[in-house]
Amino acid sequence: MAYSQIFLASVLVVAFLGIAFADDQVDGVSVNPDTKVQGTIFCVKNEKWIPLKGARAVVICEQIAFKSTVTDENGYYLVVLPSDRVSDDCKVFQLHGKFRRPRCAFPTNINNGTTGASLVESEHANLYSVAPIVYKPRPSLT
């Protein structure tokens, strides 16, 4: 009696986990509504690429903006947006604001950070990457 109850409980747990960790498609309907976009922001100074902490990027998809997290000490940011907003139209831009360190305040268009960088599919479902966004400490021609 007790054994069969435990067995049944285990079956239910396994069945639940099976659903939770299954592929994100069930009968063609997405059960994972979030897409993540990751990237990095750098300060290029004397040809050296230094991760820029405290900066942000923004993903714009069909005129709807999704702000990134503030970059960490590795210059890494993440944007979480609903998967149904993601399209070929989405572009990533520098986001100017109080979060950016004034010591490296001049945006460059390296990797299209000013004109808009495209999302690049990764090996993981619902995860895209973006080429690094670059700032310079002084105005420059690039």
Ligand SMILES: *[C@@H]1O[C@H](CO)[C@@H](O)[C@H](O)[C@H]1NC(C)=O
């Ligand atoms: C930057 O934009 C140009 C013009 O749209 C494109 O050809 C190029 O591939 C882009 N580069 C990156 C890194 O997104």
